[in-house]
Amino acid sequence: MIQAPPFRDGRLHVGLTGGIASGKSTVARLFAERGVPVIDLDQVAREVVEPGQPALEAIVDAFGSEVLDDEGKLDRGVLRARVFKDEAARRRLEALLHPLILEATVRHVEAAGGPYQVIVAPLLVEFGLAGWADRVLVVDCPTAIQLQRLMTRDGNDEALARSILAAQATRDERLAAAHDVISNANGPELLKDPVAQLDALYRDMAATGERDRPGLRLP
Ligand code: ADP
Numbered sequence: 151m152i153q154a155p156p157f158r159d160g161r162l163h164v165g166l167t168g169g170i171a172s173g174k175s176t177v178a179r180l181f182a183e184r185g186v187p188v189i190d191l192d193q194v195a196r197e198v199v200e201p202g203q204p205a206l207e208a209i210v211d212a213f214g215s216e217v218l219d220d221e222g223k224l225d226r227g228v229l230r231a232r233v234f235k236d237e238a239a240r241r242r243l244e245a246l247l248h249p250l251i252l253e254a255t256v257r258h259v260e261a262a263g264g265p266y267q268v269i270v271a272p273l274l275v276e277f278g279l280a281g282w283a284d285r286v287l288v289v290d291c292p293t294a295i296q297l298q299r300l301m302t303r304d305g306n307d308e309a310l311a312r313s314i315l316a317a318q319a320t321r322d323e324r325l326a327a328a329h330d331v332i333s334n335a336n337g338p339e340l341l342k343d344p345v346a347q348l349d350a351l352y353r354d355m356a357a358t359g360e361r362d363r364p365g366l367r368l369p
Contacts, residue, residue, distance in 0.1 A: 165283030173334035344368035
Protein backbone atom coordinates (compact mmCIF):
# COMPACT_ATOMS: atom_id res chain seq x y z
CA MET A 151 0.00 0.00 0.00
CA ILE A 152 1.21 3.47 -0.85
CA GLN A 153 0.07 6.63 0.87
CA ALA A 154 -0.87 8.84 -2.05
CA PRO A 155 -0.88 12.62 -1.73
CA PRO A 156 -4.43 13.96 -2.09
CA PHE A 157 -5.68 16.01 -5.02
CA ARG A 158 -6.47 19.50 -3.77
CA ASP A 159 -8.32 20.82 -6.83
CA GLY A 160 -11.73 19.39 -5.86
CA ARG A 161 -12.37 18.10 -9.38
CA LEU A 162 -13.38 14.64 -10.59
CA HIS A 163 -10.46 12.27 -11.08
CA VAL A 164 -10.99 9.05 -12.99
CA GLY A 165 -8.38 6.32 -12.46
CA LEU A 166 -8.08 4.23 -15.63
CA THR A 167 -6.56 0.84 -15.05
CA GLY A 168 -6.39 -2.64 -16.54
CA GLY A 169 -3.92 -5.45 -17.05
CA ILE A 170 -0.95 -5.06 -19.35
CA ALA A 171 -2.03 -4.91 -23.01
CA SER A 172 -5.72 -4.85 -22.04
CA GLY A 173 -6.10 -1.60 -24.01
CA LYS A 174 -5.58 1.23 -21.48
CA SER A 175 -3.61 3.41 -23.90
CA THR A 176 -6.15 2.73 -26.64
CA VAL A 177 -9.05 3.79 -24.38
CA ALA A 178 -7.10 6.76 -22.99
CA ARG A 179 -6.52 8.04 -26.53
CA LEU A 180 -10.27 8.08 -27.12
CA PHE A 181 -10.82 10.20 -23.99
CA ALA A 182 -8.04 12.56 -25.14
CA GLU A 183 -9.73 12.87 -28.54
CA ARG A 184 -12.83 14.07 -26.69
CA GLY A 185 -10.85 16.87 -25.04
CA VAL A 186 -10.25 15.19 -21.69
CA PRO A 187 -6.78 15.67 -20.18
CA VAL A 188 -5.01 12.33 -19.74
CA ILE A 189 -2.15 11.91 -17.28
CA ASP A 190 -0.24 8.66 -17.68
CA LEU A 191 1.72 7.41 -14.67
CA ASP A 192 4.15 5.48 -16.88
CA GLN A 193 5.01 8.75 -18.58
CA VAL A 194 5.32 10.61 -15.27
CA ALA A 195 7.59 7.81 -14.04
CA ARG A 196 9.91 8.47 -16.98
CA GLU A 197 9.87 12.24 -16.40
CA VAL A 198 10.86 12.05 -12.74
CA VAL A 199 14.08 10.17 -13.54
CA GLU A 200 15.26 12.62 -16.18
CA PRO A 201 18.63 14.30 -15.52
CA GLY A 202 18.31 17.13 -13.01
CA GLN A 203 15.23 15.63 -11.34
CA PRO A 204 15.49 14.72 -7.64
CA ALA A 205 14.50 11.09 -8.29
CA LEU A 206 17.60 10.49 -10.37
CA GLU A 207 19.83 11.89 -7.63
CA ALA A 208 18.13 9.65 -5.08
CA ILE A 209 18.62 6.60 -7.31
CA VAL A 210 22.32 7.39 -7.76
CA ASP A 211 22.69 7.87 -3.99
CA ALA A 212 21.10 4.47 -3.38
CA PHE A 213 22.55 2.42 -6.25
CA GLY A 214 25.73 4.21 -7.32
CA SER A 215 26.68 6.07 -10.48
CA GLU A 216 26.92 2.81 -12.47
CA VAL A 217 23.17 3.17 -13.10
CA LEU A 218 23.98 6.21 -15.30
CA ASP A 219 24.96 5.99 -18.95
CA ASP A 220 27.71 8.06 -20.61
CA GLU A 221 25.36 11.01 -21.00
CA GLY A 222 24.35 10.99 -17.33
CA LYS A 223 20.93 9.54 -18.07
CA LEU A 224 19.39 6.65 -16.20
CA ASP A 225 20.37 3.33 -17.74
CA ARG A 226 17.14 1.43 -17.19
CA GLY A 227 18.64 -1.88 -18.23
CA VAL A 228 21.40 -1.65 -15.59
CA LEU A 229 18.93 -0.58 -12.90
CA ARG A 230 16.50 -3.35 -13.85
CA ALA A 231 19.31 -5.90 -13.61
CA ARG A 232 20.26 -4.54 -10.16
CA VAL A 233 16.77 -4.96 -8.72
CA PHE A 234 15.86 -8.12 -10.63
CA LYS A 235 15.77 -11.00 -8.15
CA ASP A 236 16.85 -8.67 -5.33
CA GLU A 237 13.62 -8.06 -3.46
CA ALA A 238 15.18 -5.65 -0.93
CA ALA A 239 16.74 -3.51 -3.68
CA ARG A 240 13.48 -3.42 -5.60
CA ARG A 241 11.61 -2.31 -2.49
CA ARG A 242 14.19 0.40 -1.84
CA LEU A 243 13.81 1.64 -5.40
CA GLU A 244 10.03 1.66 -5.19
CA ALA A 245 10.08 3.39 -1.78
CA LEU A 246 12.03 6.28 -3.19
CA LEU A 247 10.37 6.47 -6.61
CA HIS A 248 6.69 6.02 -5.86
CA PRO A 249 6.16 9.08 -3.66
CA LEU A 250 7.96 11.24 -6.24
CA ILE A 251 5.87 9.81 -9.09
CA LEU A 252 2.63 10.37 -7.17
CA GLU A 253 3.57 13.93 -6.18
CA ALA A 254 4.47 14.75 -9.79
CA THR A 255 1.17 13.22 -10.91
CA VAL A 256 -0.79 15.44 -8.53
CA ARG A 257 1.04 18.49 -9.90
CA HIS A 258 0.20 17.47 -13.49
CA VAL A 259 -3.42 16.78 -12.59
CA GLU A 260 -3.87 20.08 -10.79
CA ALA A 261 -2.38 21.96 -13.75
CA ALA A 262 -4.32 20.03 -16.39
CA GLY A 263 -7.72 21.76 -16.37
CA GLY A 264 -10.49 20.23 -18.46
CA PRO A 265 -13.91 19.00 -17.29
CA TYR A 266 -12.28 16.14 -15.35
CA GLN A 267 -9.11 14.15 -15.76
CA VAL A 268 -8.27 10.59 -16.67
CA ILE A 269 -5.27 9.23 -14.80
CA VAL A 270 -3.85 6.12 -16.46
CA ALA A 271 -2.50 4.00 -13.62
CA PRO A 272 -1.56 0.46 -14.67
CA LEU A 273 -0.93 -0.73 -11.10
CA LEU A 274 -3.74 1.17 -9.34
CA VAL A 275 -5.17 -1.99 -7.80
CA GLU A 276 -1.82 -3.68 -7.09
CA PHE A 277 -0.62 -0.67 -5.10
CA GLY A 278 -3.87 -0.26 -3.17
CA LEU A 279 -4.53 3.11 -4.81
CA ALA A 280 -8.10 2.53 -5.95
CA GLY A 281 -9.36 5.01 -3.34
CA TRP A 282 -7.07 7.74 -4.66
CA ALA A 283 -9.31 8.42 -7.65
CA ASP A 284 -12.98 9.37 -7.30
CA ARG A 285 -13.92 6.81 -9.90
CA VAL A 286 -12.14 3.65 -11.07
CA LEU A 287 -12.58 2.65 -14.70
CA VAL A 288 -11.27 -0.81 -15.60
CA VAL A 289 -10.46 -1.85 -19.16
CA ASP A 290 -11.35 -5.51 -19.21
CA CYS A 291 -10.71 -8.33 -21.61
CA PRO A 292 -10.40 -12.11 -21.30
CA THR A 293 -6.93 -13.24 -20.25
CA ALA A 294 -6.38 -15.24 -23.44
CA ILE A 295 -6.92 -12.14 -25.58
CA GLN A 296 -4.72 -10.07 -23.29
CA LEU A 297 -1.91 -12.64 -23.65
CA GLN A 298 -2.24 -12.62 -27.41
CA ARG A 299 -2.09 -8.81 -27.60
CA LEU A 300 0.87 -8.70 -25.26
CA MET A 301 2.82 -11.22 -27.33
CA THR A 302 1.97 -9.40 -30.57
CA ARG A 303 2.72 -5.90 -29.28
CA ASP A 304 5.94 -6.58 -27.38
CA GLY A 305 7.15 -9.68 -29.21
CA ASN A 306 7.23 -11.70 -25.97
CA ASP A 307 7.07 -15.47 -26.01
CA GLU A 308 4.17 -17.07 -24.18
CA ALA A 309 6.14 -18.04 -21.07
CA LEU A 310 7.35 -14.47 -20.52
CA ALA A 311 3.92 -13.02 -21.26
CA ARG A 312 2.35 -15.41 -18.72
CA SER A 313 4.92 -14.52 -16.05
CA ILE A 314 4.24 -10.80 -16.58
CA LEU A 315 0.52 -11.43 -16.14
CA ALA A 316 1.09 -13.59 -13.06
CA ALA A 317 2.88 -10.67 -11.35
CA GLN A 318 -0.19 -8.43 -11.76
CA ALA A 319 -3.59 -8.39 -10.10
CA THR A 320 -6.04 -10.93 -11.47
CA ARG A 321 -8.91 -9.95 -13.70
CA ASP A 322 -11.35 -10.54 -10.81
CA GLU A 323 -9.33 -8.47 -8.34
CA ARG A 324 -9.35 -5.57 -10.75
CA LEU A 325 -13.06 -5.90 -11.52
CA ALA A 326 -13.81 -5.91 -7.78
CA ALA A 327 -12.22 -2.45 -7.50
CA ALA A 328 -14.07 -1.01 -10.51
CA HIS A 329 -16.88 1.53 -10.52
CA ASP A 330 -17.10 1.33 -14.29
CA VAL A 331 -15.94 -1.35 -16.73
CA ILE A 332 -15.29 -1.02 -20.43
CA SER A 333 -14.88 -4.26 -22.31
CA ASN A 334 -12.12 -4.38 -24.89
CA ALA A 335 -12.67 -7.93 -26.03
CA ASN A 336 -13.69 -6.99 -29.56
CA GLY A 337 -12.54 -4.65 -32.28
CA PRO A 338 -11.14 -1.25 -31.25
CA GLU A 339 -13.84 0.52 -33.30
CA LEU A 340 -16.37 -0.77 -30.73
CA LEU A 341 -14.74 1.33 -28.00
CA LYS A 342 -15.93 4.69 -29.28
CA ASP A 343 -19.56 4.52 -28.15
CA PRO A 344 -18.81 3.21 -24.66
CA VAL A 345 -16.15 5.92 -24.21
CA ALA A 346 -18.71 8.52 -25.30
CA GLN A 347 -21.15 7.17 -22.67
CA LEU A 348 -18.52 7.22 -19.95
CA ASP A 349 -17.42 10.72 -20.97
CA ALA A 350 -21.04 11.92 -20.70
CA LEU A 351 -21.35 10.38 -17.24
CA TYR A 352 -18.07 11.86 -16.00
CA ARG A 353 -18.85 15.31 -17.42
CA ASP A 354 -22.18 15.21 -15.64
CA MET A 355 -20.61 14.04 -12.37
CA ALA A 356 -18.01 16.79 -12.67
CA ALA A 357 -20.63 19.47 -13.38
CA THR A 358 -23.05 18.42 -10.63
CA GLY A 359 -20.45 17.45 -8.04
CA GLU A 360 -22.20 14.09 -7.58
CA ARG A 361 -19.80 11.29 -6.79
CA ASP A 362 -21.96 8.22 -6.19
CA ARG A 363 -23.56 7.41 -9.50
CA PRO A 364 -24.25 3.72 -10.29
CA GLY A 365 -21.45 1.98 -12.16
CA LEU A 366 -21.53 1.51 -15.92
CA ARG A 367 -20.55 -1.88 -17.34
CA LEU A 368 -20.00 -1.47 -21.09
CA PRO A 369 -20.89 -2.71 -23.57
P1 ADP B 1 -2.20 -1.19 -22.52
O1 ADP B 1 -2.04 0.31 -22.62
O2 ADP B 1 -3.28 -1.61 -21.58
O3 ADP B 1 -0.92 -1.91 -22.23
P2 ADP B 1 -2.67 -1.04 -25.40
O4 ADP B 1 -3.72 0.01 -25.52
O5 ADP B 1 -1.26 -0.68 -25.73
O6 ADP B 1 -2.71 -1.72 -23.94
O7 ADP B 1 -3.15 -2.30 -26.27
C1 ADP B 1 -2.32 -3.44 -26.35
C2 ADP B 1 -2.13 -3.86 -27.80
O8 ADP B 1 -3.34 -4.38 -28.29
C3 ADP B 1 -1.74 -2.72 -28.70
O9 ADP B 1 -0.88 -3.21 -29.68
C4 ADP B 1 -3.06 -2.28 -29.30
O10 ADP B 1 -2.90 -1.70 -30.56
C5 ADP B 1 -3.82 -3.60 -29.38
N1 ADP B 1 -5.26 -3.44 -29.17
C6 ADP B 1 -5.88 -2.66 -28.26
N2 ADP B 1 -7.21 -2.79 -28.32
C7 ADP B 1 -7.46 -3.68 -29.30
C8 ADP B 1 -8.65 -4.26 -29.84
N3 ADP B 1 -9.87 -3.93 -29.39
N4 ADP B 1 -8.52 -5.16 -30.85
C9 ADP B 1 -7.31 -5.50 -31.30
N5 ADP B 1 -6.14 -5.00 -30.84
C10 ADP B 1 -6.21 -4.11 -29.85
